[in-house]
Amino acid sequence: MKDIFFDLSVRSVKLNFMRSLLASIGIVIGVVAISSMGMLGTNMQLIVKNQLTAGINTIVITSDVVRSEPGSFGTPTTGITESELNDIRDMAGTNKVIPIDRTNTQFSIGSNDGRGSIMGLDLTDMKSIMNVSEGSTPRGESDAIVGATIASRFNLKIGTRIKIGEPNISVTRPVVRVVGILPTIGMSSSNGINTDNAIIVSDTWYSAQYGGDKVWDQVNVNLNDVSTLSAVETAIGNKVNRNKEVVRISDASSRVTSVSSTLSSLTTFILAIGSISLLVAATSIFNVMMMSVSERVQEIGILLSIGTEKGEVRRMFLYEAFILGIIGAIIGGIMSIVIGYSVVSAMIGNTAYFFLPESIIYVPAGMLIGVVICVASGVYPAWKASNMDPIEALRAE
Amino acid sequence: MSEVPLIRLADVTKVYHLESGDFVALDHVSLDIMENEFVAIMGPSGSGKSTMMNQLGILDVPTSGNLFINGKNVAAMTNLERTHMRRDTIGYIFQNFYLIPLLSAYENVEYPLILKYKRRDTSGKAAAILKSVGFDEKLSAHRPTQLSGGQQQRVAIARALVNDPKILLCDEPTGNLDRKTGFQTMDILTGLHKEGKTVILVTHDPKIAEYAHRTIQLEDGKVVAS
Ligand SMILES: Nc1ncnc2c1ncn2[C@@H]1O[C@H](COP(=O)(O)OP(=O)(O)OP(=O)(O)O)[C@@H](O)[C@H]1O
Numbered sequence: 001m002k003d004i005f006f007d008l009s010v011r012s013v014k015l016n017f018m019r020s021l022l023a024s025i026g027i028v029i030g031v032v033a034i035s036s037m038g039m040l041g042t043n044m045q046l047i048v049k050n051q052l053t054a055g056i057n058t059i060v061i062t063s064d065v066v067r068s069e070p071g072s073f074g075t076p077t078t079g080i081t082e083s084e085l086n087d088i089r090d091m092a093g094t095n096k097v098i099p100i101d102r103t104n105t106q107f108s109i110g111s112n113d114g115r116g117s118i119m120g121l122d123l124t125d126m127k128s129i130m131n132v133s134e135g136s137t138p139r140g141e142s143d144a145i146v147g148a149t150i151a152s153r154f155n156l157k158i159g160t161r162i163k164i165g166e167p168n169i170s171v172t173r174p175v176v177r178v179v180g181i182l183p184t185i186g187m188s189s190s191n192g193i194n195t196d197n198a199i200i201v202s203d204t205w206y207s208a209q210y211g212g213d214k215v216w217d218q219v220n221v222n223l224n225d226v227s228t229l230s231a232v233e234t235a236i237g238n239k240v241n242r243n244k245e246v247v248r249i250s251d252a253s254s255r256v257t258s259v260s261s262t263l264s265s266l267t268t269f270i271l272a273i274g275s276i277s278l279l280v281a282a283t284s285i286f287n288v289m290m291m292s293v294s295e296r297v298q299e300i301g302i303l304l305s306i307g308t309e310k311g312e313v314r315r316m317f318l319y320e321a322f323i324l325g326i327i328g329a330i331i332g333g334i335m336s337i338v339i340g341y342s343v344v345s346a347m348i349g350n351t352a353y354f355f356l357p358e359s360i361i362y363v364p365a366g367m368l369i370g371v372v373i374c375v376a377s378g379v380y381p382a383w384k385a386s387n388m389d390p391i392e393a394l395r396a397e
Numbered sequence: 398m399s400e401v402p403l404i405r406l407a408d409v410t411k412v413y414h415l416e417s418g419d420f421v422a423l424d425h426v427s428l429d430i431m432e433n434e435f436v437a438i439m440g441p442s443g444s445g446k447s448t449m450m451n452q453l454g455i456l457d458v459p460t461s462g463n464l465f466i467n468g469k470n471v472a473a474m475t476n477l478e479r480t481h482m483r484r485d486t487i488g489y490i491f492q493n494f495y496l497i498p499l500l501s502a503y504e505n506v507e508y509p510l511i512l513k514y515k516r517r518d519t520s521g522k523a524a525a526i527l528k529s530v531g532f533d534e535k536l537s538a539h540r541p542t543q544l545s546g547g548q549q550q551r552v553a554i555a556r557a558l559v560n561d562p563k564i565l566l567c568d569e570p571t572g573n574l575d576r577k578t579g580f581q582t583m584d585i586l587t588g589l590h591k592e593g594k595t596v597i598l599v600t601h602d603p604k605i606a607e608y609a610h611r612t613i614q615l616e617d618g619k620v621v622a623s
């Protein structure tokens with residue numbers, strides 16, 4: 001069915017082509033602003049989230065209690081026992097389980113004293129999870145690899161010797177030799193260990209110096225598949241903590257959640273700024289609709305006097321606003337893709353996520369909002385037109 | 398002819414409230430118009446002729462008094478009922494034609510049909526009525542601004558007739574036409590009266606008023622002769 005009121009609106013838009021076009025430009029700008037800003041925010045979120053989730057595939061298990069060995073009054077040992085480790089291995093399945101010894105220590109390189117952490121890892125584990133940027137992974141007992149921060153601060157080279165422990169003239173300190181240097185890890189370590197300020201030695205060397213041969217300070221489980229994170233955590237928790245809380249199980253997901261929520265409020269803020277342009281667009285549409293009504297007063301008088309219902313007059317003007325909105329939304333939608341893509345690639349430098357549904361959805365959403373704003377701006381002018389006194393209206397001109 | 402008048406004005410008064418005070422445009426007017434009458438309303442400028450036509454066309458309601466059309470009290474009708482009565486029972490022919498500028502001659506005539514049936518005309522009624530006032534298909538495609546005054550008036554008559562109204566209200570239908578075209582218009586109206594329409598016509602021209610069978614004389618809002 002072809003609606004004559006729609007025809008009338010189309011003709012009115014055509015008759016005032018320039019004016020209609022200018023009004024639509026307002027909507028175009030609004031739609032482009034909303035969609036490209038939305039896409040900018042979303043792409044930023046997606047990229048950061050993806051970088052963060054690189055480290056999320058690690059479950060970190062630490063001892064939760066201070067255990068006193070029965071019958072001994074010595075220092076209480078803390079750590080994960082061999083039986084607990086075996087339980088963890090059972091539950092971890094094919095995921096890699098890496099027991100780690102760690103402590104803080106002082107050390108000296110030549111006459112320079114420093115402080116950092118020292119970690120003991122199984123040599124095979126070290127080989128599989130550490131990628132040195134210089135040198136190689138340790139082969140011998142007293143070989144060590146060092147983190148990027150320590151290496152640059154003390155100007156360490158392959159072959160440099162480090163004395164481990166508190167400087168004390170009366171005691172000869174054990175020495176390790178640097179065989180490899182690690183790249184900078186920063187926040188996003190893919191294996192869950194921040195090695196930047198660490199000296200990493202073999203577990204046998206570590207135990208020889210610090211004791212605790214069958215006790216570990218930390219056990220990392222590196223997941224093959226991130227989506228199994230909570231399942232594996234629950235399984236380990238149920239097994240190891242079955243009687244009482246003996247280990248603490250943690251991961252980086254809370255960090256990701258908090259950063260994501262910060263970013264999403266940032267996106268909302270950006271969107272709010274974009275919405276201001278839609279407000280401006282609404283004003284321009286409102287203006288044009290009021291002009292259209294006041295220019296067509298006599299026509300409205302004719303329509304009403306020969307028996308057009310108020311609702312039909314209203315419909316005619318709402319159609320007009322709708323047509324302006326559709327024109328604006330279509331042009332705006334096309335431009336949003338072009339401009340949004342340029343903005344994302346210029347400001348983020350990565351358009352890998354641009355065409356994902358989460359991001360591209362802002363184009364139809366922006367278009368829809370544009371059309372709705374347009375029609376909403378036409379409500380008052382349409383109402384005004386339909387409530388004119390036909391006699392007064394006929395007299396106009 | 399039926400006993401009940403088609404139109405009855407009972408003590409109808411119309412007051413315009415102006416800044417300079419109230420102005421009584423219609424002053425206690427009472428009169429009946431029967432079905433199939435041909436009435437001319439005459440009177441000096443400002444005597445209230447158009448005001449009375451607006452009442453008859455229920456574009457306006459009396460300040461006091463009652464107006465009955467087709468036995469219905471206009472004051473008791475809802476806005477929508479009045480709109481539908483204007484659409485279905487009354488045909489308007491104005492001095493200034495008042496065609497819809499965005500529509501072609503054909504669409505102007507089709508328009509009241511669309512209002513009534515809520516769909517485009519497929520019966521050929523609009524085209525047939527246009528043909529009866531001398532419009533072929535080509536001329537029917539013209540917009541009002543592309544037509545002469547006489548042609549526009551014929552389109553306006555066709556539009557007024559298309560929903561087959563009982564009453565034709567014509568406010569100075571010949572006022573903007575030359576004498577010859579004016580008489581042609583009157584011939585059309587005479588024909589319609591013969592077909593059974595009730596024709597009410599406002600004019601300043603006694604020659605035009607001669608076509609009517611009854612003349613109502615207005616002065617200062619009062620009926621002085623009917
Ligand atoms: N909307 C209005 N507001 C105020 N006064 C009005 C209005 N419409 C008409 N009048 C006044 O009412 C009186 C009657 O007007 P009306 O238009 O009915 O006269 P008329 O007889 O049709 O005159 P004409 O022959 O010039 O058309 C006039 O004095 C006019 O000024």
Ligand SMILES: [Mg+2]
Nearest residue numbers: 446447448568
């Ligand atoms: Mg008049």
